[in-house]
Amino acid sequence: MTAPPALELEKVVVRWQPGSPAVLDGVSLSLAAGERAALIGLNGSGKTTLLLATVGVVPSEGTIRVAGTVLAPRTAAQVRRRVGFLFNLPEDQLLFPDALEDTALALWRRGEGREAALSRAAAMLAALGVGEAAGKPLAELSHGQKQRVALAGVLVAEPPLLLLDEPSAGLDPPGKLELARLLVSLDAALLMATHDLEFAARVCTRVLLLEGGAIAWDGRDVREPARRWGLAPG
Amino acid sequence: MRVLHRGAGRLAAAWVGLWGCGRGPVRRLSPQARIVAGGMVLAACLLAPTSGSGVALLAVAAGGWIAVCGLPWRVLRAIVVVGAAALLPVVLLAGVAAGGGVARWAGAVSSLAVTGELLLRGLAATVVAASTAAVLRMTDLRAGLAALPVPGVVAAITLQIVHQTGALLEETGRVAAAVTVRASGRGRMRLLVSLPGVWLPRLLARAERVADAMEVRGVGEPGPAQAGVRPAALADGAALLVLAALVALAGALRWGWDR
Numbered sequence: 095m096t097a098p099p100a101l102e103l104e105k106v107v108v109r110w111q112p113g114s115p116a117v118l119d120g121v122s123l124s125l126a127a128g129e130r131a132a133l134i135g136l137n138g139s140g141k142t143t144l145l146l147a148t149v150g151v152v153p154s155e156g157t158i159r160v161a162g163t164v165l166a167p168r169t170a171a172q173v174r175r176r177v178g179f180l181f182n183l184p185e186d187q188l189l190f191p192d193a194l195e196d197t198a199l200a201l202w203r204r205g206e207g208r209e210a211a212l213s214r215a216a217a218m219l220a221a222l223g224v225g226e227a228a229g230k231p232l233a234e235l236s237h238g239q240k241q242r243v244a245l246a247g248v249l250v251a252e253p254p255l256l257l258l259d260e261p262s263a264g265l266d267p268p269g270k271l272e273l274a275r276l277l278v279s280l281d282a283a284l285l286m287a288t289h290d291l292e293f294a295a296r297v298c299t300r301v302l303l304l305e306g307g308a309i310a311w312d313g314r315d316v317r318e319p320a321r322r323w324g325l326a327p328g
Numbered sequence: 329m330r331v332l333h334r335g336a337g338r339l340a341a342a343w344v345g346l347w348g349c350g351r352g353p354v355r356r357l358s359p360q361a362r363i364v365a366g367g368m369v370l371a372a373c374l375l376a377p378t379s380g381s382g383v384a385l386l387a388v389a390a391g392g393w394i395a396v397c398g399l400p401w402r403v404l405r406a407i408v409v410v411g412a413a414a415l416l417p418v419v420l421l422a423g424v425a426a427g428g429g430v431a432r433w434a435g436a437v438s439s440l441a442v443t444g445e446l447l448l449r450g451l452a453a454t455v456v457a458a459s460t461a462a463v464l465r466m467t468d469l470r471a472g473l474a475a476l477p478v479p480g481v482v483a484a485i486t487l488q489i490v491h492q493t494g495a496l497l498e499e500t501g502r503v504a505a506a507v508t509v510r511a512s513g514r515g516r517m518r519l520l521v522s523l524p525g526v527w528l529p530r531l532l533a534r535a536e537r538v539a540d541a542m543e544v545r546g547v548g549e550p551g552p553a554q555a556g557v558r559p560a561a562l563a564d565g566a567a568l569l570v571l572a573a574l575v576a577l578a579g580a581l582r583w584g585w586d587r
Contacts, residue, residue, distance in 0.1 A: 151540045171546065179544045186537040189547055191344055191491050195467050203546045208471075231344040233494060247545075 098162035100255045100283030101125040101148065106156035108140070108147050108307075117143050118154070119307040127161075127254065130277070130284040132294035134319045135304035141287035142182055144304065145257045148285075149174050160255060175204070178253035178282070180261055184240035193219060193235070193243045194228040200251035218250040219243065223272060238264045245273065249280070258286040262293040271296075291316055340497035342406060347469075347490070350462030352398025354567075359464065359472030361564035366460025368571040369393045373452040375578035378445040382581045389574055390452040397459035404455065411454035412447070419446045466491070484547045492538060496531055503527050 101124070108118040118140050125131055133141050147154040150170040158165040160173045178200075181187040190196035197215035206214075219225050224242040227235055235243065241264045248256065261277075262270045274296040277284060288294050294301065295316040303311040303319050311318060320326035354362055372389045376382040394404060422442050464472065469490065473483035503526060 146540070149544050151544060174544055174546060177544075181537070181541055181544075183537070185495065186534065187541050187545075189488065189491060189538070189541060189545060190466050190470075191347070191494060192466055195470075199545060199547070208467075233340060233344045233498060 097127050098159070099124045100127045100129065100161060101285060102157070102159040103144075103148070104157040104159075106144070106147060106154050106158060108143055108152055108154045116307050118147065120156070121304075121307070121309055123302060123309060123312070125255075125283050125285055127283055128281055129300060130298045131286075131300040131302055132298040132316065133285055133287045133302050133304060134289070134291070134294065135287075136323075139304045140307045141304055142259050145179070145259050145285070145287055148257055149177055149179055176254055178248035178251065178256045178258075180244060180248050180256075180258040182259040182263075184237070184244040184264075187244040187247070188232050188240060191231050191233065193224070193230060193232055193246075196232070196243060197246045197250055199247060200253075204251065215246070215250055218246040221276065222246050222249075223269060238266060238269060241265060242269065242273075249276070252280075252282070254282055256280070256282045256284045256286070258284065260288055260290075261286055262288060262290045291320055339410075340494050340501060342403075343494045343497060346403060346458060346461050348462070348465035349403060350397040350399050350459065352396045352463065354397050354463045357564050357567055358475070358561060359468035360475040361568060362460065362463050362468065363472045363476065365567055365571050366393075366456065366463075368568070368575050369460075370453055370456050372571070372574045372578040373456055374449065375575065375582050377582045378448055382578075383448070385574075385578055385581060386448065386452055389578070390456055393456050394459050397463045399455075399459045399462045403458070403462065407455055407458045408451065411451050415447060415450040415454075419443050419450070422446055484542065488538065488542065488547070492535070495534075495538075499531060499534060500527065503530065 103121055103123050106118055106121045107116050109116050121140075121144060133144065135141050143152055146152040148158055148160070148165070150158075150165050150167075150173065160176055163169050163173055163176075165173050188196050190199065194212055194215050197219055198211040201211035201214060202208075216225065216228050219228050219242075222242040222245055224235075224239050224246065227239055227243055232240060232243065241261075245258075245261060248258070256277075262273060265273060270290075270293055274293060277297045284297070286294070286297070298316070299314060301311075301313055301316050301318065302309050303322070311322070317326050354365065357365065369389055373386050376386040376389070378386070399407075420443065424439065466487070470483070470487055473486060478486075503523070
């Protein structure tokens with residue numbers, strides 16, 4: 095028996111108000127276990143909305159399945175436990191004033207002991223180059239450091255599906271390279287919204303171009319969006 | 329505006345720095361005992377009457393709690409200044425209201441009494457709450473609330489109020505910084521007028537995004553939230569017993585067992 099796809103979307107529609115134009119207009123896609131895809135699109139094309147709809151934060155029509163489980167109010171918590179979600183702004187994502195505690199949240203949530211959770215959290219922070227942030231209040235960290243702490247909180251629980259909204263935003267070039275290496279080394283399926291085509295090329299084997307609330311192109315060549323936007327030779 | 333920027337920044341840093349800064353022996357109690365003990369001292373301060381032995385009890389309770397929590401002197405000084413500044417408008421208004429409609433001399437005495445009582449109680453409650461916060465890091469607060477019979481949602485909201493207070497002060501500082509940098513001359517007045525219209529939606533939008541993050545990250549979900557909770561020890565029981573006696577004494581003074 096084959097494993098179900100890590101993520102399946104069938105004709106997903108999102109509207110901010112009933113009767114208003116659709117922000118996402120019948121998006122369908124399937125992401126296999128371990129597959130890494132970049133969600134690329136211009137500002138306002140619906141990338142963040144699509145990610146938020148996938149975890150049920152934005153109400154949607156259509157069907158969303160995570161590892162075979164259909165997203166519904168009753169199953170939302172179960173679905174979210176299988177997903178590592180990175181929000182667009184680390185300030186919104188970080189829910190504890192201490193980096194170490196925030197990183198350990200996902201481990202506590204699934205019942206891991208205090209010392210073990212903190213030790214794993216510290217190791218993950220160190221792996222992302224912010225080991226020194228462990229004892230510092232978040233208010234004292236730079237934007238890039240907060241971004242890494244937020245990523246550590248997502249990756250530490252090793253979820254089978256990662257939904258990352260602009261993971262490379264605010265990172266310095268060495269930080270981007272380290273993050274790309276780390277993401278490639280993971281077994282998790284990955285869908286990341288990004289404008290960073292170079293970063294997408296390093297990490298992903300598939301590109302989804304979102305235009306006007308629908309998938310306009312689905313392929314492997316990360317240069318295709320740049321061509322369509324007239325930024326690269328055709 | 330520069331003053332607001334600096335003030336918000338300093339307040340945000342002070343708020344973050346307050347949690348867990350105490351070095352007193354209360355830290356040896358379990359987190360849940362620290363929370364309950366802080367609540368009991370607060371109750372004693374609110375119950376004690378503000379005359380004679382009541383004032384003495386209030387002073388001993390608040391002073392003793394500050395000492396055993398090990399609240400640093402500079403933090404205590406800052407708390408008293410900020411607390412007095414925050415209480416002053418209410419205290420003065422209450423004093424004026426209490427003095428109205430009575431003969432001049434009696435009215436002044438009555439005003440002074442009300443003002444003094446409010447100030448005393450308000451400051452005592454502020455320093456006791458601050459001392460309790462000083463012996464609780466965020467982990468302790470989370471673990472303590474998880475160990476107490478508090479609904480998960482209430483615990484999660486309490487934690488977020490504590491965390492997001494600092495974040496909102498930071499956000500206010502950022503708005504103020506933007507106004508400081510961008511406003512000049514006549515534009516400054518226009519920006520100042522539009523400030524509430526910018527600041528409030530930004531805070532609301534942020535609150536909404538944080539609520540989304542809480543939902544996605546499972547904060548407040550029923551589940552193994554007890555991870556890392558230290559069980560209550562003998563010392564907890566002894567400390568709480570002493571404080572229960574303190575609350576009882578405050579109640580006795582207030583409701584006149586000595587009469």
